[in-house]
Amino acid sequence: xxxxxxxxxxxxxxxxxxxxxxxxxxxxxxxxxxxxxxxxxxxxxxxxxxxxxxxxxxxxxxxxxxxxxxxxxxxxxxxxxxxxxxxxxxxxxxxxxxxxxxxxxxxxxxxxxxxxxxxxxxxxxxxxxxxxxxxxxxxxxxxxxxxxxxxxxxxxxxxxxxxxxxxxxxxxxxxxxxxxxxxxxxxxxxxxxxxxxxxxxxxxxxxxxxxxxxxxxxxxxxxxxxxxxxxxxxxxxxxxxxxxxxxxxxxxxxxxxxxxxxxxxxxxxxxxxxxxxxxxxxxxxxxxxxxxxxxxxxxxxxxxxxxxxxxxxxxxxxxxxxxxxxxxxxxxxxxxxxxxxxxxxxxxxxxxxxxxxxxxxxxxxxxxxxxxxxxxxxxxxxxxxxxxxxxxxxxxxxxxxxxxxxxxxxxxxxxxxxxxxxxxxxxxxxxxxxxxxxxxxxxxxxxxxxxxxxxxxxxxxxxxxxxxxxxxxxxxxxxxxxxxxxxxxxxxxxxxxxxxxxxxxxxxxxxxxxxxxxxxxxxxxxxxxxxxxxxxxxxxxxxxxxxxxxxxxxxxxxxxxxxxxxxxxxxxxxxxxxxxxxxxxxxxxxxxxxxxxxxxxxxxxxxxxxxxxxxxxxxxxxxxxxxxxxxxxxxxxxxxxxxxxxxxxxxxxxxxxxxxxxxxxxxxxxxxxxxxxxxxxxxxxxxxxxxxxxxxxxxxxxxxxxxxxxxxxxxxxxxxxxxxxxxxxxxxxxxxxxxxxxxxxxxxxxxxxxxxxxxxxxxxxxxxxxxxxxxxxxxxxxxxxxxxxxxxxxxxxxxxxx
Numbered sequence: 172x173x174x175x176x177x178x179x180x181x182x183x184x185x186x187x188x189x190x191x192x193x194x195x196x197x198x199x200x201x202x203x204x205x206x207x208x209x210x211x212x213x214x215x216x217x218x219x220x221x222x223x224x225x226x227x228x229x230x231x232x233x234x235x236x237x238x239x240x241x242x243x244x245x246x247x248x249x250x251x252x253x254x255x256x257x258x259x260x261x262x263x264x265x266x267x268x269x270x271x272x273x274x275x276x277x278x279x280x281x282x283x284x285x286x287x288x289x290x291x292x293x294x295x296x297x298x299x300x301x302x303x304x305x306x307x308x309x310x311x312x313x314x315x316x317x318x319x320x321x322x323x324x325x326x327x328x329x330x331x332x333x334x335x336x337x338x339x340x341x342x343x344x345x346x347x348x349x350x351x352x353x354x355x356x357x358x359x360x361x362x363x364x365x366x367x368x369x370x371x372x373x374x375x376x377x378x379x380x381x382x383x384x385x386x387x388x389x390x391x392x393x394x395x396x397x398x399x400x401x402x403x404x405x406x407x408x409x410x411x412x413x414x415x416x417x418x419x420x421x422x423x424x425x426x427x428x429x430x431x432x433x434x435x436x437x438x439x440x441x442x443x444x445x446x447x448x449x450x451x452x453x454x455x456x457x458x459x460x461x462x463x464x465x466x467x468x469x470x471x472x473x474x475x476x477x478x479x480x481x482x483x484x485x486x487x488x489x490x491x492x493x494x495x496x497x498x499x500x501x502x503x504x505x506x507x508x509x510x511x512x513x514x515x516x517x518x519x520x521x522x523x524x525x526x527x528x529x530x531x532x533x534x535x536x537x538x539x540x541x542x543x544x545x546x547x548x549x550x551x552x553x554x555x556x557x558x559x560x561x562x563x564x565x566x567x568x569x570x571x572x573x574x575x576x577x578x579x580x581x582x583x584x585x586x587x588x589x590x591x592x593x594x595x596x597x598x599x600x601x602x603x604x605x606x607x608x609x610x611x612x613x614x615x616x617x618x619x620x621x622x623x624x625x626x627x628x629x630x631x632x633x634x635x636x637x638x639x640x641x642x643x644x645x646x647x648x649x650x651x652x653x654x655x656x657x658x659x660x661x662x663x664x665x666x667x668x669x670x671x672x673x674x675x676x677x678x679x680x681x682x683x684x685x686x687x688x689x690x691x692x693x694x695x696x697x698x699x700x701x702x703x704x705x706x707x708x709x710x711x712x713x714x715x716x717x718x719x720x721x722x723x724x725x726x727x728x729x730x731x732x733x734x735x736x737x738x739x740x741x742x743x744x745x746x747x748x749x750x751x752x753x754x755x756x757x758x759x760x761x762x763x764x765x766x767x768x769x770x771x772x773x774x775x776x777x778x779x780x781x782x783x784x785x786x787x788x789x790x791x792x793x794x795x796x797x798x799x800x801x802x803x804x805x806x807x808x809x810x811x812x813x814x815x816x817x818x819x820x821x822x823x824x825x826x827x828x829x830x831x832x833x834x835x836x837x838x839x840x841x842x843x844x845x846x847x848x849x850x851x852x853x854x855x856x857x858x859x860x861x862x863x864x865x866x867x868x869x870x871x872x873x874x875x876x877x878x879x880x881x882x883x884x885x886x887x888x889x890x891x892x893x894x895x896x897x898x899x900x901x902x903x904x905x906x907x908x909x910x911x912x913x914x915x916x917x918x919x920x921x922x923x924x925x926x927x928x929x930x931x932x933x934x935x936x937x938x939x940x941x942x943x944x945x946x947x948x949x950x951x952x953x954x955x956x957x958x959x960x961x962x963x964x965x966x967x968x969x970x971x972x973x
Contacts (some may be wrong), residue, residue: 178202178203180203180448181207181432181445182198182448182449182450183209183436183444184207185413185450185452186208186209186217187215189217189394189395189398189643190628191627192398192399192646193398193643193646194647194649195208195406196401197646197650198653203653207407207408207444208408209438210408210409210410210411211413212410213409215399216391217454218583218592219233220232221391222579224490224545224579225492225577227543228389228390229536229579230386231581232391232581232583234386236639237384239260240266240382243382243640244647248394248398252393252394254387254388254397255388256388259386266382267383269379269384270379275503275504276502277296277502277503277506278502278506279291279349280508281509281510282511287345292349294336298332299350302324303320303324305327306320306371307374309375310372310373311375311835318370318371318598319367319370319371320357320374321354321367321369321517322371325354328350332346345508345510347512348509348511350515351509351512351515352509355529355531356506356549357517359531362482362483363551364518364551365517368597368598369598370597370598370599373600373602376602376634378634380640391639411439412438413436413465414438415466415467416465416466417434417435418434418449418468419433419619419623433620433623434446434448436449447620447623448622449625450625450627450646450649450650451626451627451628452628452642452646453465453628454588454589454591454593454628455478455483455594456483459478466612476607477603478608481600481608482594482596483591483593483630484552485551485556486551486592487549487551487555487580487582487583488548488580488581489547489548489558489566489578489579490547490548491533491545491573492544492576492578493544493545493575494576496544498535498546503534506532507530522554523557525554526554526557526558527569529550529554530549534547555584556584559580559583563578566578593629593636594630594637605630608626609627611625625653627645628645629642632648655669655671666680666894667944672831672882677831679884680886681944684945685944686945687707687708687712687713692945693948694945696948724845725842725843725844727839727840727843727845727847728741729849730790730848731851732851736787744792745791748791786854789853789854790850791847791849793857793858796856798847800825802827821902821904822909822910823899823902824898824900824935825898827888827897828885828897829886830884832880833880834879898941898942899934899941900941900942901941907938910938914932914937916929927958930954931954932947932950932953937949
C-alpha cells in the first residue's frame with residue numbers, strides 16, 4: 172500500500188456553506204494541500220444567500236450577525252474585510268447585551284386595522300419576555316415543570332395574566348392575542364412549527380453574545396466572497412450532489428495506483444471520489460431526509476436517533492415593497508395581532524385557508540434612504556411551508572388591505588439541499604444529542620482508521636446552533652480535530668502538545684515562550700513564522716525582565732474554606748517569598764550555601780509581624796512552594812540543590828501536570844490572571860501532602876467538590892511512556908557538571924573508537940536553559956554544530972565522507 176504523509180491526505184468537504192469554507196481555510200493554512208469541496212449547487216454560501224428586490228439588496232437567508240462582538244468569529248471576519256459600517260463596529264455597539272432579542276421600535280396593528288399604542292402593548296411584551304427568560308433557566312437548574320417551552324409559557328400566562336392585567340380588563344382579549352403573536356415570533360426565532368415542540372429543559376442551552384445585532388450593508392454574501400478569495404480557485408467542485416458516503420471502505424479508489432482509501436464518495440451523477448477524510452457540512456434537514464441512504468454503513472443507532480430527535484424547522488421571509496409607508500417613520504418592527512385569537516396557540520387550525528395568520532408581522536428595512544419602503548415579513552412552521560407552494564400572485568393578494576408593488580420570498584423548505592432553515596433542541600432532546608451529531612465516524616475504540624467521516628454545521632454546535640457563527644466555529648472545530656489528529660499521530664513535537672477543551676485551544680505540554688526576546692531562538696522563529704500577536708513581538712514586551720520563573724500575574728487568593736483574601740494581606744507574603752527565592756539563587760555564584768536544598772533554606776526563614784494572620788501566611792508560603800514545584804518540575808523543593816557534587820544519575824526529573832476546567836460563569840475577578848489556593852490548616856511548612864491527591868476532599872473521590880466545571884481536560888505526562896514526566900531540575904547534590912556529563916558524546920574523548928557515535932540533546936543537556944523549549948532547541952543546534960564541525964574541511968575528514 173502506498174504511504175501518504177499527513178498533509179498529503181485526501182480530504183473532501185461536503186457542502187460549500189460557511190462551515191465547509193471555514194474547514195478548508197483552516198486546513199490549507201496548516202499545510203494540507205489535497206483539500207476539496209463538493210457542492211451540490213452552482214453557488215457557495217449555503218443558507219447565506221443575498222438577493223435583490225428591485226434595486227434593493229435583501230437577505231434571502233441569514234440576516235444578522237447575532238452578537239457582533241470580539242467573541243464572534245463572523246464579526247471579526249466582517250471587520251477584517253471591512254464589510255460593516257462604523258456604527259456596527261464601534262465599541263459602544265459591541266458592549267450592548269440584548270440577550271438575543273433586538274430592541275426594535277415597534278408598531279402594533281390588529282386584524283381589523285386598529286393601531287395600538289405602547290401603553291397597551293408594551294406591558295404585554297415585558298410580561299412575555301420575563302416568562303421567556305424564566306423558561307431558559309431550567310437548563311441550569313433542572314426541574315422543568317412541563318416538557319416544552321410552549322406549554323410552560325401558555326400555562327404561566329393562564330395563571331398570571333388575570334392578576335397582571337386586572338386593571339385593564341377592556342384590553343384583556345387583545346393582550347392574549349398579542350401573546351399568540353409573540354409565541355409565533357418565537358417560532359421564527361427558534362425555527363420551529365410550534366413552541367410546543369421546543370424542549371423546555373434544554374431551551375437555555377443556546378448562548379447569546381454581547382453586541383447589538385447588525386447587518387451587512389452590501390449583503391451577507393460579501394463575507395462568503397471574501398472567504399472564497401482566500402481559497403484556490405479550483406477547490407470547489409460545483410453541481411455535484413452527493414448520493415452516498417461509503418465509510419470503512421475496503422476497495423481501491425479510481426486512479427489511485429493501488430492506494431487504499433477508507434472512504435468513497437458517490438455522487439448522483441455516478442462520479443466517485445476516494446478520501447482519507449470527509450467532513451460533512453450538510454444541513455440537519457438534509458440528514459433527516461436522507462438518513463437511510465446518505466451514509467453506508469448507516470451511522471450507529473445513538474447518532475441516528477439524535478438525527479431523528481433533534482428539531483429542524485422552516486422560517487421564511489416575505490419581502491414587500493410599497494409606494495408609501497403605512498407605518499411610523501421611526502418604526503423598525505410591525506406586529507400583526509389577530510383580535511379573534513384569544514385562545515393561546517401558535518399554530519392555525521386550517522393551514523390552507525388561514526396560513527397568513529402565522530405571519531407575525533414585519534421588520535422594516537433601514538435606512539429608508541437605502542431601501543425605500545420595504546418590509547420583511549416573517550413566517551415559520553408548516554404554514555410557512557404551505558406558503559412556498561403558492562404562486563406569488565396568491566401570496567401577494569392574500570391580504571387585500573396590503574397593496575405592495577413588489578414581492579420576493581424565500582422557500583427554504585422546498586430547497587432540496589437545505590430542506591428547511593435551522594436547528595432547535597426539540598422536546599426530549601439535550602446537549603448529548605448535539606454531541607452525537609458532531610461525533611466522528613468510526614466511533615472511538617474502533618479498530619478501523621479513525622476520523623473517516625466528520626460532521627460540522629450549525630446543528631453540531633452545542634451553544635450556537637441555528638447561527639452563522641455556530642456553523643463557522645463548528646467547521647474550525649473539525650479542521651482542528653484533523654490537525655490535532657495528525658499532530659499527535661505523527662509523533663512530532665514531543666512535550667510540545669496542543670489540545671482542545673471544547674472550542675478552546677489549550678497547551679497540554681509546553682505553555683510559554685520564557686523570555687521572549689532576540690536572545691531566545693524560539694521567539695525568533697515564532698516571529699519569523701508570524702505566530703505571535705503584535706503585543707508579544709513589541710520592543711516594549713521584550714525589554715521587560717521579571718526574573719527567573721516569576722511573571723507578575725494579577726492574582727486572586729482563595730482559602731480552603733472559601734474565603735477570598737485581599738492583596739493587603741497576601742501581597743507582602745508573595746514579596747517576602749520572592750525575596751527569599753532570589754537570595755536562594757545567589758548561592759550559585761557566591762557559594763557557601765547554608766542548607767542543601769532551596770526548600771529547606773526558604774522554610775528556615777520567617778517573620779514576626781502580623782501575628783493574627785501568621786497561620787494564613789504560612790499556608791500561603793506552602794502554596795508558593797508548591798508553585799515552585801510546578802516551575803521546577805519536582806515533587807518537593809527539598810530535592811533542589813546548588814553545588815557541583817554528584818554524578819549524572821542524581822539529576823532531577825519530575826512531573827508537572829495541568830488540569831483545565833471550563834465553567835459556565837467565573838467565580839474570579841474580571842482582571843484576575845492567577846488564582847492561589849491556600850489550605851488554611853497547613854501551618855507546618857511543607858510542599859507535599861501526607862495523603863496524595865485526596866487532600867481536603869469530601870469523600871476521597873473528588874479533588875474539590877465546591878468547583879462545578881462543565882468540562883475537564885488534563886495532561887498525564889508521568890504515564891506517557893516516552894516522556895515519563897515533564898522536565899529537568901538540578902537536584903540536591905547535583906551541579907552544572909552533571910548536565911555537562913549528560914551532554915557528553917560517546918565514546919568519550921581519548922578513545923580509540925570512532926568518535927561521535929552517540930550524541931545527546933534535549934532540555935536536560937543545556938546548562939543554563941534546562942526545562943525550557945529554547946533550551947531544547949539550542950541543545951539540538953549545539954549537537955548539529957558538533958557534527959558539522961567534526962566533518963568540516965578543517966578536520967581533514969570531510970572529503971572522505973562525500
